[in-house]
Amino acid sequence: MLSILIPVYNYNIFSMVSQIHNQVSDCHITFEIRVYDDGSKQFSVKNNAISNLSNTTYKELPNNIGRSAIRNLLAAEAKYDLLLFIDAGTVPKSDNFIKDYLDHPEYSVVSGGMTYLSKPPKKPFTLRWAYTKKRESSIQKPSHTQPVICSSNFLIQKEIFKRNPFDESLKKYGCEDVLFFDGITKKGIPIKHINNPVIHDAQDDATTFIKKTETAIENLIELIDTKKLPRNRYKVSKLYYKLERIRLDTLISLLFKATRNILKMNFNSSYPSILCYDLYRLGYFCLIKNKK
Incomplete structure (x- = not known):
């Protein structure tokens, strides 16, 4: 049983959620998808269509609570014991994205990594794309180097998450994922790295x-x-x-x-x-x- 949790802020998420919904439906498992909007001002009408998908909840928060707090809220309200977090602004690279995660039930935490668009965007969007390619892409990293860890997509047991939530003192962007994964590692909980990335859309100028x-x-x-x-x-x-x-x-x-x-x-x-x-x-x- 799987809860797919997607925080969103000022982003049209309908296409990505539809893709995820199709994949998880093909796996023939009990699931839910929760999409929580963190006080956005844009795309409300388009994103509300998500609620028409089966086993899917779309909730708009009245105020922005921050990247850490919204992930904690999603986990707290999730129905099932296995949580898959996916960031808005990404899209699964593989048609077997959900299945590939479900193939590793023996691990408490599984990280799929991130990669970049094959074609670079035009200026002024090139910098974000170049940074993902050079620094964040898990595909480009040789096996002997430290794996790239980010919160763009990862699977975690709910009980593990409850004992190791995101630090809500961080209200703004940055470092919350490193602090989260460092806390898990320090407690001796292994993180399994697999080649199952999402593609970053590079829409930040x-x-x-x-x-x-x-x-x-x-x-x-x-x-x-x-x-x-x-x-x-x-x-x-x-x-x-x-x-x-x-x-x-x-x-x-x-x-x-x-x-x-x-x-x-x-x-x-x-x-x-x-x-x-x-x-x-x-x-x-x-x-x-x-x-x-």
């Missing part, structure tokens, strides 16, 4: 993606300051503290202020640089830390 990046950096700094994450959990934070020790963090902050708009011009181009994106993240980290 460069300006939106950079705003999300800045929010994620702010979350990361808060999590490190409150000792919920170690300083070396991310490369950007690990590098910052090395620069701080040799007193170069202030210089990087000043250079960032001088080049910030130039970097943003690159991000909005047809050929955005991931190296420039990394420099932006480091510069923003230094800027925020030097304001404290």
